[in-house]
Amino acid sequence: MYSTAKEMMTTQVQSIGPEESIQAATEVLAKYNISGLPVVDENRRVIGILSSSDIVKFSGQSHIINLVSSSGWVSPYTDVAAMTSLNKGFEMLGKKKVKEIMTRKVITVPEAAKADEVARILAKKKINRLPVTDPNGALVGIITRTDLISAMAKED
16 A cells, blocks of 8 residues: 555646636536546645535525435436536526635645545545645645545555
């Protein structure tokens, strides 16, 4: 198993700026088949996270998509991109900025973080992705639960 975040992380990280539209974010998520994006400032410092859950929640609250039940549950088999194809929905997604719905309390780890620390954070905080930062707080990689499982499966 890899011993540090630097050894486990994916370095080809898709990210987005806070002034980008939610529509732009959905396009990146769909293009790269990912479920979340670190939000970075002009110096690539992580200032937020935007997940597909944030977008679905916003869409439900804004009535862009009709939620399946009053609990807010949307089937994981639902094609969110198809559901938001209504012109009015696209207009709303195009006007709303990432910074308005992103999660601001972001947990990050330094490149030197140990694998067991990464695992504990993902489990304890119940998060799916963990941005990896350099000493200046700039985004250098990301570790997802899938990355962690892959690292655990590899032999030294």
